[in-house]
Amino acid sequence: MPDVRDGLRDGLQAALEGVGVVPAPVEIAIERPRDRSHGEWSSNVALAAAKTARRPPRQLAEQIVAHLSAEPPPHVLAVEAAGPGFVNFRLAPSWLHEVLAEVIAAGADGYARSDTGSGRSVSVEFVSANPTGPLHAGHGRWAAYGDSLCRLLERCGYRVTREFYVNDRGRQIDLFAASLDARSRGAEPPEDGYHGEYVADWAAEMPDGADPRQWGLERARRDQADTLAAMNVTFDRYTSESALVARGAMDRVLDDLRSRAMVYTQDGAVWLRTGEFGDSADRVLVKSDGEPTYFLPDIAYHHEKFSRGDLVIDILGADHHGYVPRMRAALGALGHPPEGYETLIGQNVTLRRGGVAVRLSKRAGDMVIVSELLDEVGPDVTRLVYLLQSIDTTQTIDIDVVSAQSAENPVYYLQYAHARIHSLGRQAEARGVRRASLDGVDLAVLVHERELDVLRALAGLPDTVAAAMRARAPHQVTTWARELASAFHRFWHDCPILRDDVGEDVRQARLWLVEATRIGLAVALAILGVSAPERL
RNA sequence: GCCCUCGUAGCUCAGUGGAUAGAGCAUCGGUCUCCUAAACCGUGUGCGCAGGUUCGAUUCCUGCCGGGGGCGCCA
Numbered sequence: 001m002p003d004v005r006d007g008l009r010d011g012l013q014a015a016l017e018g019v020g021v022v023p024a025p026v027e028i029a030i031e032r033p034r035d036r037s038h039g040e041w042s043s044n045v046a047l048a049a050a051k052t053a054r055r056p057p058r059q060l061a062e063q064i065v066a067h068l069s070a071e072p073p074p075h076v077l078a079v080e081a082a083g084p085g086f087v088n089f090r091l092a093p094s095w096l097h098e099v100l101a102e103v104i105a106a107g108a109d110g111y112a113r114s115d116t117g118s119g120r121s122v123s124v125e126f127v128s129a130n131p132t133g134p135l136h137a138g139h140g141r142w143a144a145y146g147d148s149l150c151r152l153l154e155r156c157g158y159r160v161t162r163e164f165y166v167n168d169r170g171r172q173i174d175l176f177a178a179s180l181d182a183r184s185r186g187a188e189p190p191e192d193g194y195h196g197e198y199v200a201d202w203a204a205e206m207p208d209g210a211d212p213r214q215w216g217l218e219r220a221r222r223d224q225a226d227t228l229a230a231m232n233v234t235f236d237r238y239t240s241e242s243a244l245v246a247r248g249a250m251d252r253v254l255d256d257l258r259s260r261a262m263v264y265t266q267d268g269a270v271w272l273r274t275g276e277f278g279d280s281a282d283r284v285l286v287k288s289d290g291e292p293t294y295f296l297p298d299i300a301y302h303h304e305k306f307s308r309g310d311l312v313i314d315i316l317g318a319d320h321h322g323y324v325p326r327m328r329a330a331l332g333a334l335g336h337p338p339e340g341y342e343t344l345i346g347q348n349v350t351l352r353r354g355g356v357a358v359r360l361s362k363r364a365g366d367m368v369i370v371s372e373l374l375d376e377v378g379p380d381v382t383r384l385v386y387l388l389q390s391i392d393t394t395q396t397i398d399i400d401v402v403s404a405q406s407a408e409n410p411v412y413y414l415q416y417a418h419a420r421i422h423s424l425g426r427q428a429e430a431r432g433v434r435r436a437s438l439d440g441v442d443l444a445v446l447v448h449e450r451e452l453d454v455l456r457a458l459a460g461l462p463d464t465v466a467a468a469m470r471a472r473a474p475h476q477v478t479t480w481a482r483e484l485a486s487a488f489h490r491f492w493h494d495c496p497i498l499r500d501d502v503g504e505d506v507r508q509a510r511l512w513l514v515e516a517t518r519i520g521l522a523v524a525l526a527i528l529g530v531s532a533p534e535r536l
Numbered sequence: 537g538c539c540c541u542c543g544u545a546g547c548u549c550a551g552u553g554g555a556u557a558g559a560g561c562a563u564c565g566g567u568c569u570c571c572u573a574a575a576c577c578g579u580g581u582g583c584g585c586a587g588g589u590u591c592g593a594u595u596c597c598u599g600c601c602g603g604g605g606g607c608g609c610c611a
Binding site: 031035048084132271284350428431475500 | 538539540541542543548549550551552553554555556557558559560561567570571572573574575576577591592603604605606607608609610611
């Protein structure tokens with residue numbers, strides 16, 4: 001896909017040669033200046049290359065400008081040296097008209113797609129909630145985040161496997177089954193058991209004679225699956241811990257570690273030398289009672305995942321961050337390269353209702369589950385709210401705000417832009433206005449600042465998608481979508497389309513501009529896993 | 537004590553190794569005979585503190601202060 005920066009970069013390259021800076025000492029960076037008055041694009045090459053060029057940056061910038069001005073790259077109206085030594089480019093709107101044509105040609109399926117990950121596979125594990133209860137608000141965040149990250153990776157060409165690990169054996173399951181059993185008999189769960197209300201609810205559903213363990217696991221998994229389905233999050237692979245143990249994967253990985261002399265016995269327990277691989281201490285693999293800890297099957301699971309991904313990504317809650325060094329150490333002990341394993345730690349979610357924070361604790365019982373949020377605001381708002389901010393920050397979701405049908409709710413701004421586009425389509429149809437073939441439309445009539453702002457936003461989408469994928473930060477796509485919506489609302493306000501006093505040539509060009517906006521919004525919403533209403 | 541993470545406007549949050557740090561909400565004041573006013577326009581003494589690296593730091597590094605999370609032969 002053509003990029004206006006290619007021409008600018010070639011021009012800068014030639015200019016550097018022209019002023020005797022050969023070869024260029026740095027990669028030529030071209031970025032958008034924060035301040036529009038500094039032009040459409042800007043380069044800091046003169047600042048970066050000044051030292052090797054052995055002249056003041058400002059002087060170098062002026063020399064570069066002199067060369068570029070003699071033979072300006074495509075679309076360039078003027079080149080200026082500015083500030084400490086920036087080279088600023090002023091461009092004709094034609095570069096944006098080319099962007100519009102590109103967006104239309106690529107469509108929602110093709111625009112902002114890249115092949116940076118083609119031929120590479122990645123396994124992404126997220127949510128992996130214990131089958132001991134419903135998904136809480138934090139799980140909802142990982143579901144929204146993880147699925148959107150996968151969509152980003154896919155858009156960049158990676159082959160992605162979405163993975164969910166089910167810890168269906170061990171002490172927590174025993175406690176859950178015991179809690180369920182106690183409730184079904186009208187008794188209190190064990191002290192360190194599960195005290196949430198749902199345990200009593202589920203116990204009441206449990207048929208007489210059912211095995212609380214088996215029945216409870218199925219009940220919890222069904223509940224979680226329903227919630228994930230409601231959020232439009234699906235997994236390619238569920239791996240059961242007990243099944244993994246049953247088919248011998250755990251024993252095999254233990255043998256493997258033994259053969260590598262990574263294991264020793266002490267106090268009747270089997271330990272892994274994780275301390276030698278960067279962990280703060282060695283860890284127990286098999287307890288003195290002969291039972292494996294969760295850690296050993298988890299190692300086996302991660303070992304397996306490398307058969308599905310060149311890159312293995314775990315998305316974990318902040319409360320599991322301490323687990324990262326030991327898993328990293330275990331994988332190192334098995335000979336996996338460190339760069340093949342990536343962990344993304346998400347901070348907690350707090351829900352607020354009526355101005356009061358609701359505490360999240362599945363075992364204590366006072367828990368806010370995702371389905372509560374889903375029931376109130378629906379899957380689209382739920383996902384978008386989760387993806388409004390970075391997972392590095394703790395998130396506070398005010399249920400009163402996000403469930404309000406008001407301007408306070410940040411989701412509506414986006415949805416309204418989408419609805420306006422579809423409203424225009426309906427109006428156009430009612431008035432018998434049709435969009436002419438793009439070949440016959442003169443996009444050069446798009447010169448209004450509001451029109452150009454929309455196109456500038458659209459021009460930035462490919463970079464945004466690429467950057468969001470690299471940073472594992474789907475919320476950057478949300479931010480972009482809000483910026484596009486803002487540009488679109490301002491355009492809408494100032495640039496009528498169907499009104500009688502609008503000339504046909506301008507109307508046609510604007511109809512295509514709206515279509516391009518629709519495509520941009522569709523790309524972003526597809527990555528976010530959100531659908532927007534066609535009318536509000 | 538150690539580890540992870542955050543600290544940006546009254547509130548909720550974006551953002552960047554660069555040239556004058558943004559959005560939404562809230563406040564106050566404007567804009568519909570016109571495609572949806574859930575919109576638009578105007579309105580602001582803000583990067584926790586101190587060092588360091590750099591031509592340039594709010595951004596990177598170190599320390600401190602403050603918030604959240606974690607440090608089991610639980611998962």
